[in-house]
Amino acid sequence: MSTKNPAxxxxxxxxxGRCDKVGTPECKVNTWRDGLAELRNVVLDTPLTEERKWGSPCYTYDGQNVVMIGAFKTNYVLSFMxxxxxxxxxxxxxxxxxxxQSGRVIRFTDAERVVELASVLKAYILEAxxxxxxxxxxxFKKMKDYALPLELQQAMDADAALKDAFExxxxxxxxxxxxxxxSAKQAKTREARxxxxxxxxxxxxxxxxY
Structure with a gap:
């Protein structure tokens, strides 16, 4: 069993703490607290080290991020880096x-599901x-595998400084x-972006x- 981190x-x-709902009933963590606690128990029953990064629980092995726990409006997740x-x-x-390309998540909406899958989740974590x-x-796909949007290419062709900054x-x-x-469907929208x-x-x- 790993040691709990006070953070x-x-x-x-x-x-x-990343929005003004921190500490209130509207906080997403408050919404899913029971399920998050069950997920935390599952992860703590592995060799991972419990830390807190980007405001959320992050579990590392030899300094490398392996899994994270996160809360969202409609669900909470166990995320595999x-x-x-x-x-x-x-x-x-x-x-x-x-x-x-790399990350994958398992989504939950109730604590009972975490309890049911506890042994499976632990096996996934150990595999990770x-x-x-x-x-x-x-x-990962290389940059050469991505086609530049025409509007971006045209803007860089017309502005050498923009091209240098992008590159x-x-x-x-x-x-x-x-x-x-x-991702914008219309050319005007792509130009505006x-x-x-x-x-x-x-x-x-x-x-x-930002």
């Missing part, structure tokens, strides 16, 4: 977003630890703009960074 005790009592590499024999894992021990890595971004940040701009993203690109930030 996670605080999370369970008050919430993640390299879930794409797990066998998923019980078909429980889902990608949290259509463009997610073995993945980490083996040093396995997800084979100076990390691959992950570049990808965030490609996906955001390219390029303009709205200019300042962030020049600031060296990804689309989801």
């Amino acid at each position: 996670v005790d605080e999370y369970m009592a008050e919430g993640c 390299k879930g794409a590499l797990l066998k998923d024999e019980h078909h429980l894992l889902v990608a949290p977003g259509e463009n997610t 630890i073995e993945v980490e021990k083996a040093g396995l890595r997800v084979d 100076a971004l990390t691959p992950g940040r570049q990808r965030s703009y490609i996906l955001h701009i390219g 390029v303009e709205k993203c200019r300042d962030k690109i020049f600031d060296g930030k990804g689309f989801n960074e």
Whole structure:
């Protein structure tokens, strides 16, 4: 049994603290507290170290993030950082977003389900630890595999400074703009998104960074 971290005790009592509902009945952690507590018990019964990162419980092995627990409006999750590499024999894992390459989550809406699946969840966690021990890595799509939205390419062709700023971004940040701009169905919307993203690109930030 791993040692409980006081910072996670605080999370369970008050919430993640990332919005103004912290410590109130409307806090998402409060909504799912019983189920989150059961998930926490399952993870603590493994060799992982309990920490708190990005406001939420994070469980690490040899300094590497392996799983996290999180609360959302309609459900709460056990999130596997390299879930794409797990066998998923019980078909429980889902990608949290259509463009997610590595992470996978198991969603819950009641504590009883966690209790029922406790042994299975623990087996998944132990497999995730073995993945980490083996040093396995997800084979991410390379930037060359992503097509630049035409409107972004045209903007960079017309503005060398924008092109230099975009190419100076990390691959992950570049990808965030490609996906955001390219997801718009209409050309005018894609053009508008390029303009709205200019300042962030020049600031060296990804689309989801503030």
